[in-house]
Amino acid sequence: MTKAELxxxxxDKSGLTKADVLRVLGAFDEVLLDTLADNGEISIVAGKFxxxxxxxxxxxxxxxxxxxxxxxxRKVSFVASxxxxxxxx
Numbered sequence: 001m002t003k004a005e006l007x008x009x010x011x012d013k014s015g016l017t018k019a020d021v022l023r024v025l026g027a028f029d030e031v032l033l034d035t036l037a038d039n040g041e042i043s044i045v046a047g048k049f050x051x052x053x054x055x056x057x058x059x060x061x062x063x064x065x066x067x068x069x070x071x072x073x074r075k076v077s078f079v080a081s082x083x084x085x086x087x088x089x
Contacts, residue, residue: 036076047080 001009003025010021032049035042041050056072 039074045081046084047078049076049078051075052077 007018007021007025010016010025011018014021016024032042036049036051039051041048051074054073054075057070059068059070060066061068
């Protein structure tokens with residue numbers, strides 16, 4: 001589904017104009033980015049967005065076979081809710 005298709009579908013379901021839906025999606029994007037950047041979590045009906053820390057580890061360059069150090073980092077994960085899992089099963 002493209003962003004335009006999503007906006008049209010949300011507009012039809014909510015009764016809002018496409019411009020209003022676009023503003024709401026933009027605001028949601030900003031809130032999501034700001035919250036996750038501050039190590040927060042956002043729960044919605046479909047699940048939860050949260051930040052996970054990955055530990056530093058040793059990896060291997062597949063081309064040369066040389067061992068390399070992979071730095072620790074933060075990544076975003078999504079955990080699906082039971083409701084979503086049941087719906088797609």
